[in-house]
Amino acid sequence: xxxxxxxxxxxxxxxxxxxxxxxxxxxxxxxxxxxxxxxxxxxxxxxxxxxxxxxxxxxxxxxxxxxxxxxxxxxxxxxxxxxxxxxxxxxxxxxxxxxxxxxxxxxxxxxxxxxxxxxxxxxxxxxxxxxxxxxxxxxxxxxxxxxxxxxxxxxxxxxxxxxxxxxxxxxxxxxxxxxxxxxxxxxxxxxxxxxxxxxxxxxxxxxxxxxxxxxxxxxxxxxxxxxxxxxxxxxxxxxxxxxxxxxxxxxxxxxxxxxxxxxxxxxxxxxxxxxxxxxxxxxxxxxxxxxxxxxxxxxxxxxxxxxxxxx
Amino acid sequence: xxxxxxxxxxxxxxxxxxxxxxxxxxxxxxxxxxxxxxxxxxxxxxxxxxxxxxxxxxxxxxxxxxxxxxxxxxxxxxxxxxxxxxxxxxxxxxxxxxxxxxxxxxxxxxxxxxxxxxxxxxxxxxxxxxxxxxxxxxxxxxxxxxxxxxxxxxxxxxxxxxxxxxxxxxxxxxxxxxxxxxxxxxxxxxxxxxxxxxxxxxxxxxxxxxxxxxxxxxxxxxxxxxxxxxxxxxxxxxxxxxxxxxxxxxxxxxxxxxxxxxxxxxxxxxxxxxxxxxxxxxxxxxxxxxxxxxxxxxxxxxxxxxxxxxxxxxxxxxxxxxxxxxxxxxxxxxxxxxxxxxxxxxxxxxxxxxxxxxxxxxxxxxxxxxxxxxxxxxxxxxxxxxxxxxxxxxxxxxxxxxxxxxxxxxxxxxxxxxxxxxxxxxxxxxxxxxxxxxxxxxxxxxxxxxxxxxxxxxxxxxxxxxxxxxxxxxxxxxxxx
Numbered sequence: 001x002x003x004x005x006x007x008x009x010x011x012x013x014x015x016x017x018x019x020x021x022x023x024x025x026x027x028x029x030x031x032x033x034x035x036x037x038x039x040x041x042x043x044x045x046x047x048x049x050x051x052x053x054x055x056x057x058x059x060x061x062x063x064x065x066x067x068x069x070x071x072x073x074x075x076x077x078x079x080x081x082x083x084x085x086x087x088x089x090x091x092x093x094x095x096x097x098x099x100x101x102x103x104x105x106x107x108x109x110x111x112x113x114x115x116x117x118x119x120x121x122x123x124x125x126x127x128x129x130x131x132x133x134x135x136x137x138x139x140x141x142x143x144x145x146x147x148x149x150x151x152x153x154x155x156x157x158x159x160x161x162x163x164x165x166x167x168x169x170x171x172x173x174x175x176x177x178x179x180x181x182x183x184x185x186x187x188x189x190x191x192x193x194x195x196x197x198x199x200x201x202x203x204x205x206x207x208x209x210x211x212x213x214x215x216x217x218x219x220x221x222x223x224x225x226x227x228x229x230x231x232x233x234x235x236x237x238x239x240x241x242x243x244x245x246x247x248x249x250x251x252x253x254x255x256x257x258x259x260x261x262x263x264x265x266x267x268x269x270x271x272x273x274x275x276x277x278x279x280x281x282x283x284x285x286x287x288x289x290x291x292x293x294x295x296x297x298x299x300x301x302x303x304x305x306x307x308x309x310x311x
Numbered sequence: 312x313x314x315x316x317x318x319x320x321x322x323x324x325x326x327x328x329x330x331x332x333x334x335x336x337x338x339x340x341x342x343x344x345x346x347x348x349x350x351x352x353x354x355x356x357x358x359x360x361x362x363x364x365x366x367x368x369x370x371x372x373x374x375x376x377x378x379x380x381x382x383x384x385x386x387x388x389x390x391x392x393x394x395x396x397x398x399x400x401x402x403x404x405x406x407x408x409x410x411x412x413x414x415x416x417x418x419x420x421x422x423x424x425x426x427x428x429x430x431x432x433x434x435x436x437x438x439x440x441x442x443x444x445x446x447x448x449x450x451x452x453x454x455x456x457x458x459x460x461x462x463x464x465x466x467x468x469x470x471x472x473x474x475x476x477x478x479x480x481x482x483x484x485x486x487x488x489x490x491x492x493x494x495x496x497x498x499x500x501x502x503x504x505x506x507x508x509x510x511x512x513x514x515x516x517x518x519x520x521x522x523x524x525x526x527x528x529x530x531x532x533x534x535x536x537x538x539x540x541x542x543x544x545x546x547x548x549x550x551x552x553x554x555x556x557x558x559x560x561x562x563x564x565x566x567x568x569x570x571x572x573x574x575x576x577x578x579x580x581x582x583x584x585x586x587x588x589x590x591x592x593x594x595x596x597x598x599x600x601x602x603x604x605x606x607x608x609x610x611x612x613x614x615x616x617x618x619x620x621x622x623x624x625x626x627x628x629x630x631x632x633x634x635x636x637x638x639x640x641x642x643x644x645x646x647x648x649x650x651x652x653x654x655x656x657x658x659x660x661x662x663x664x665x666x667x668x669x670x671x672x673x674x675x676x677x678x679x680x681x682x683x684x685x686x687x688x689x690x691x692x693x694x695x696x697x698x699x700x701x702x703x704x705x706x707x708x709x710x711x712x713x714x715x716x717x718x719x720x721x722x723x724x725x726x727x728x729x730x731x732x733x734x735x736x737x738x739x740x741x742x743x744x745x746x747x748x749x750x751x752x753x754x755x756x757x758x759x760x761x762x763x764x765x766x767x768x769x770x771x772x773x774x775x776x777x778x779x780x781x782x783x784x785x786x787x788x789x790x791x792x
Contacts (some may be wrong), residue, residue, distance in 0.1 A: 066708075
């Protein structure tokens with residue numbers, strides 16, 4: 001047993017050294033402008049791009065009336081320029097496929113809670129479906145907090161996130177290489193095109209959720225409640241082709257989650273002012289004209305409720 | 312529970328720790344509980360089927376052991392065989408028969424619809440039913456004594472390393488090993504870990520790596536040309552080998568760590584010089600099962616020639632059907648049967664012909680050619696095994712044999728994929744093909760290398776798993792059988 005322990009330890013040291021050495025090498029040698037690691041290793045996401053820029057910008061402007069958090073629905077659906085034009089400073093901290101568990105970690109570790117008057121969390125049914133890997137992969141590569149990255153990797157316990165952690169170490173020695181596409185202002189990325197979704201209605205479906213995502217949302221709400229983070233859940237407009245039944249059940253689910261917390265959920269999913277042909281970039285993301293309309297409606301509501309007023 | 316899942320990486324070390332801490336007399340209980348948990352992690356209620364099969368075979372074998380006359384034991388053997396076959400028929404073959412009977416009835420103009428079952432195929436059902444049937448036959452034949460301890464017998468049926476995809480063990484080899492007091496032995500544990508590691512490498516790096524491309528090509532086979540489908544079939548040959556032999560390596564390695572020697576299931580089968588040799592190197596536990604419990608009782612080769620051919624064809628048809636309730640598997644089995652029958656018929660001609668062209672004097676060239684021909688024959692049969700139905704298989708065969716080769720289609724195939732990952736997978740596969748025989752000897756303890764060299768080699772394998780592995784917890788192909 002002793003021999004097994006000693007040899008096992010030596011073997012572990014050898015593996016760790018080889019692994020870290022290879023990761024640093026694969027991350028520093030580039031092929032066609034991107035590191036070899038990005039091309040060959042399963043699940044590796046890029047370093048740089050909008051996620052990197054967003055966190056970089058946030059570190060210099062943490063004092064905000066409003067911070068928006070969530071997935072691509074968030075960073076493509078809330079334009080800080082519109083809020084600013086209405087006297088509200090806003091920052092968008094959304095990221096690719098951001099999972100609920102990762103949102104909670106970002107609120108804990110990255111959000112400046114003292115300097116945020118209101119936190120808007122963009123929620124919608126699909127958020128409760130994925131495995132969370134894409135979200136963690138992007139954030140581990142690009143978020144500024146080592147602690148947050150470590151927490152995300154541990155949460156997922158997937159070998160691919162271990163690889164991402166190792167590459168994160170390597171990223172400290174190289175310049176971000178991903179191009180900055182669509183990044184507009186204070187975390188927001190705009191979509192100007194419209195694909196013109198058909199007006200035909202889709203078949204109805206039920207709202208389904210994974211238990212672990214529901215547990216993460218509960219934890220997130222409790223954390224905000226205990227730490228006096230002023231949380232507002234919002235669901236941005238959806239094309240009317242989306243299943244009404246699914247959104248009805250989803251709203252009931254969210255209402256149940258918020259019960260007794262004092263937090264609210266604003267649902268714009270069935271707002272009829274939004275046309276599938278003109279206001280959407282694809283089947284579930286708003287385009288710039290949709291964002292303009294939605295953000296004005298939201299600002300009116302926030303002002304009515306005095307949710308962003310400074311003390 | 313999958314071997315390549317996160318749960319197994321917690322489960323297995325915990326079982327090992329408790330196993331070595333416990334006194335010998337309690338170990339069976341730990342292993343039995345662990346095995347039930349292992350199975351129930353997939354679908355808890357289906358454990359009842361295993362319990363039912365265990366109880367029937369346990370009671371029947373006890374009953375048989377108390378009867379001296381073989382004639383009087385026979386009805387009890389039939390109780391065991393029919394109950395196991397009934398389980399198989401209900402859960403695995405019912406829909407196949409129902410659908411085919413429907414087709415037949417519809418030919419006569421009737422619109423009678425036989426109901427289709429919605430039961431899910433229980434994981435590993437073909438493996439544990441065959442294992443328990445072998446036990447009943449052995450007790451009936453008097454080759455072994457019936458196991459009186461229900462716990463040990465239940466463990467023989469459900470032993471988790473080999474429960475869901477074999478090797479299909481014989482009671483003669485496995486049961487007595489559970490009673491041996493095994494102390495922690497460093498060389499044995501290290502060898503077991505090496506074999507497990509090699510199995511993981513074969514599964515997550517090779518099989519799952521090339522599996523992405525194989526699945527894509529077969530899913531859209533109507534859009535691809537003969538060259539692409541030929542390549543996809545060749546890759547599939549290695550995918551299924553690495554997937555299944557990888558599983559066997561993990562199973563054998565895990566059992567070895569806990570002091571149990573499971574039988575070898577693969578021995579570099581693609582180096583076989585004829586189909587008969589292929590079957591002595593591929594899924595050895597199944598082919599020996601069929602040999603011992605079907606082929607030899609049918610008379611084997613000690614019968615007149617036509618009967619010998621009939622025996623071979625029957626065994627391979629059933630072997631194909633064992634793999635799955637689909638005509639594609641039956642044809643796959645039939646093809647192997649035909650290969651063997653033709654090899655016997657043309658044996659003399661083949662010898663004269665090779666002698667005439669001087670190949671007999673060049674054994675290396677002849678071995679190389681034989682390996683190549685055997686591999687191509689196996690490849691042809693794999694087309695049927697991998698296809699969803701016969702029409703897809705025939706379409707692929709036509710494309711390959713009509714030389715429907717359009718390079719631009721192949722280029723298109725490569726472009727649709729992540730080229731760098733495909734190239735890496737192919738390069739790793741090429742290295743694997745070169746080193747597999749050497750590694751096979753190494754992880755099975757037939758070859759020894761210096762410690763430092765071994766450490767670097769296995770550290771390199773871990774590195775490959777970490778960097779090139781596919782970690783989507785892809786099912787093992789043989790789970791569905």
